Amino acid sequence: MNKQQEFSEDQRDCLQEICNIAMGQAADSLARLLERFITLSVPAIRFISSDNLDAELNQLIGASTVSAVRQGFFSAHGDQGLRGESIIVFSETDLAGLAELTALEDEPANEMEEEELLLDIANVLCGACLNGIAAQLEQELGYSAPSMIGVNIPLRTLVNHRQVTWDQALSIKIGYSLESHSFQCDMLLLLPTSSVDELKRILDLFLED
Amino acid sequence: MDIDTPADLNWKEYMVDRLDAGVILVDRELRVLFWNHFMVMHTGRGAEQVVGKNLLEQFPELPQRWLKRKVEGVFVLKNQAFSSWEQRPYLFKLAHNRPMTGGVDAMYQDLSFMPVLDMGGQVMAVCVSLKDVTDAAIYAMQLKEARATLEKEKTEQQSLIKKLEQAQSQLLQSEKMAAIGQLAAGVAHEINNPVGFIKSNVTSMKKYAHDMVKLLDTYIDSEPQLQPDSKQLEQIKQIKDEIDFEYLVEDIDSLIEETIEGVDRVSKIVKDLKDFSHVDQGEWDYEDLHHCLDSTLNVAWNELKYKAEIVKDYGDLPQVYCMGSQINQVFLNMLVNAAHAIANRGTISITTRHQGHHVGISITDNGKGMDEEQQRRVFEPFFTTKPVGKGTGLGMSLSYGIIEKHHGKINLQSAPGEGTTFTIVLPVEGPARQEDKD
Numbered sequence: 001m002n003k004q005q006e007f008s009e010d011q012r013d014c015l016q017e018i019c020n021i022a023m024g025q026a027a028d029s030l031a032r033l034l035e036r037f038i039t040l041s042v043p044a045i046r047f048i049s050s051d052n053l054d055a056e057l058n059q060l061i062g063a064s065t066v067s068a069v070r071q072g073f074f075s076a077h078g079d080q081g082l083r084g085e086s087i088i089v090f091s092e093t094d095l096a097g098l099a100e101l102t103a104l105e106d107e108p109a110n111e112m113e114e115e116e117l118l119l120d121i122a123n124v125l126c127g128a129c130l131n132g133i134a135a136q137l138e139q140e141l142g143y144s145a146p147s148m149i150g151v152n153i154p155l156r157t158l159v160n161h162r163q164v165t166w167d168q169a170l171s172i173k174i175g176y177s178l179e180s181h182s183f184q185c186d187m188l189l190l191l192p193t194s195s196v197d198e199l200k201r202i203l204d205l206f207l208e209d
Numbered sequence: 210m211d212i213d214t215p216a217d218l219n220w221k222e223y224m225v226d227r228l229d230a231g232v233i234l235v236d237r238e239l240r241v242l243f244w245n246h247f248m249v250m251h252t253g254r255g256a257e258q259v260v261g262k263n264l265l266e267q268f269p270e271l272p273q274r275w276l277k278r279k280v281e282g283v284f285v286l287k288n289q290a291f292s293s294w295e296q297r298p299y300l301f302k303l304a305h306n307r308p309m310t311g312g313v314d315a316m317y318q319d320l321s322f323m324p325v326l327d328m329g330g331q332v333m334a335v336c337v338s339l340k341d342v343t344d345a346a347i348y349a350m351q352l353k354e355a356r357a358t359l360e361k362e363k364t365e366q367q368s369l370i371k372k373l374e375q376a377q378s379q380l381l382q383s384e385k386m387a388a389i390g391q392l393a394a395g396v397a398h399e400i401n402n403p404v405g406f407i408k409s410n411v412t413s414m415k416k417y418a419h420d421m422v423k424l425l426d427t428y429i430d431s432e433p434q435l436q437p438d439s440k441q442l443e444q445i446k447q448i449k450d451e452i453d454f455e456y457l458v459e460d461i462d463s464l465i466e467e468t469i470e471g472v473d474r475v476s477k478i479v480k481d482l483k484d485f486s487h488v489d490q491g492e493w494d495y496e497d498l499h500h501c502l503d504s505t506l507n508v509a510w511n512e513l514k515y516k517a518e519i520v521k522d523y524g525d526l527p528q529v530y531c532m533g534s535q536i537n538q539v540f541l542n543m544l545v546n547a548a549h550a551i552a553n554r555g556t557i558s559i560t561t562r563h564q565g566h567h568v569g570i571s572i573t574d575n576g577k578g579m580d581e582e583q584q585r586r587v588f589e590p591f592f593t594t595k596p597v598g599k600g601t602g603l604g605m606s607l608s609y610g611i612i613e614k615h616h617g618k619i620n621l622q623s624a625p626g627e628g629t630t631f632t633i634v635l636p637v638e639g640p641a642r643q644e645d646k647d
């Protein structure tokens with residue numbers, strides 16, 4: 001078992017502050033895009049271990065049936081750089097609310113359009129937050145195309161346990177809710193341990209300035 | 210250099226132009242700023258035709274609102290956006306690369322919308338790149354289809370297995386019934402013997418009792434010849450009082466009559482039971498259907514007597530060529546179903562008619578009836594509305610099979626809350642002979 005990952009107090013404060021600022025910016029640009037005010041929760045930063053992933057996910061998400069999208073993100077420097085995935089979990093997917101969120105007047109007519117909506121929203125929410133964080137750290141991030149994990153699937157099938165190759169990961173959870181709509185989704189920004197070292201290095205550089 | 214390649218491209222631009230992917234640059238109003246060779250080849254529109262024009266005007270079939278929103282999102286958020294063939298097979302309807310092998314109606318496309326920033330960090334344009342993913346898409350779709358087929362077959366198999374299990378338990382059940390039937394036939398045979406000699410003995414006893422009473426009467430006639438106040442006369446009187454002689458003489462007759470009646474009933478039930486559980490199953494013969502009905506009623510009497518009054522309206526029937534024991538089975542199923550349909554107490558009417566080459570037997574109850582769905586499904590094997598243990602859902606399906614074998618028909622009339630009539634129509638001459646006539 002690897003040693004327990006942790007941040008120094010400075011690193012943690014710094015990351016929290018950067019996230020908070022990024023959230024403010026994200027909320028702002030989302031509000032401009034969607035012409036609607038989006039409430040973002042204060043980012044919750046913690047380490048999770050793959051040993052008790054189910055319990056961790058339960059604690060992070062709460063709902064037992066969810067729809068979810070994943071998207072990869074990466075900075076420069078190949079596998080030395082930051083490489084992570086965000087998982088966007090829709091737990092109370094009110095499609096009318098979603099359609100409005102993306103300025104589509106008609107409700108999604110079929111399953112495919114419904115999935116497309118979820119992918120779009122995931123991409124927008126994810127990009128808005130990560131770009132804000134990356135900009136402050138003077139990093140440039142690239143994104144893979146988002147893909148569906150599943151619609152109305154049990155929470156515990158979110159991550160295939162047999163495919164997990166990491167012991168520990170950094171999780172930054174941001175909750176989104178839309179005023180006057182029953183729309184609730186949570187974004188988990190997940191970084192494996194190998195990327196956490198890089199993040200620490202970047203944070204230290206940032207702190208030196 | 211190609212005529213499609215603008216002359217003022219440097220080599221880097223030329224590379225982008227020749228990339229094996231569509232590359233389009235648009236501004237916020239969706240005016241085309243760049244249109245590479247891939248797009249030229251696949252749309253058939255040269256760069257000089259498209260560049261500088263509005264994309265939506267050039268291609269009115271594009272999903273306008275969707276495209277505007279996508280590009281606007283990139284401008285506002287400075288964030289890359291995507292579109293995948295899985296949700297949206299294509300943006301531009303382009304010819305695919307499989308004119309011979311086929312499988313799709315157009316080129317499947319993955320799209321990405323990249324912000325292009327100016328020196329000040331503001332988005333000045335969006336670069337749309339378009340990848341041909343037709344082959345991967347076909348492969349993925351085939352896989353998905355195969356998986357769906359497998360899944361479907363799996364559930365079908367599971368339901369088949371379940372049906373098999375049910376059929377097996379039903380077989381066991383009918384095996385058991387057959388064994389009980391055999392047993393009943395055996396027992397009936399065994400009972401027949403003692404019942405036979407009981408009956409003959411009681412008949413003899415009846416005669417003996419008569420004779421004895423005759424003798425006694427003669428003695429009684431000679432009583433006046435005895436000495437009055439004699440000890441003998443006293444004794445006779447005492448015994449007569451003791452045994453209630455007058456009544457005894459009267460009662461002995463009816464006792465014996467009742468006993469004979471009882472024995473007759475026992476022998477009739479035994480005979481019906483034998484008829485019913487015929488060991489010679491499946492024998493074709495001319496049968497008196499009224500006799501069949503009566504012996505079935507007798508066998509089912511226990512199920513019926515508390516539930517219904519039986520009203521018979523028998524017409525004039527010829528003998529019908531059939532498998533008697535199997536027709537009995539059908540009558541029994543219908544009578545028991547009728548009794549089950551009656552909640553408290555009702556009526557079951559049995560009507561028989563003869564017309565031309567056919568006879569009709571109707572069994573009507575005034576029980577709870579059946580809705581349309583039930584009527585559609587009564588003859589389906591395993592269809593039952595009864596609780597486990599009471600219904601197997603096989604009675605009507607077996608009956609249907611039996612009547613079909615006879616080239617007959619079962620008609621059904623039912624109304625929920627009012628009752629049900631099943632009518633069996635049979636050819637008088639059975640299946641084989643009937644064919645000659647038709």
Ligand SMILES: Nc1ncnc2c1ncn2[C@@H]1O[C@H](COP(=O)(O)OP(=O)(O)O)[C@@H](O)[C@H]1O
Pocket residue numbers: 542546547550574576577578579583587592593594595599600601602603604605606628629
């Ligand atoms: N006379 C009837 N009145 C109402 N429903 C009937 C009648 N006969 C049959 N049914 C319906 O048809 C179903 C199938 O009958 P059957 O094949 O004999 O199986 P089972 O009696 O074991 O349920 C019954 O469960 C009942 O719902």
Ligand SMILES: [Mg+2]
Pocket residue numbers: 542545546602604605
């Ligand atoms: Mg039945």
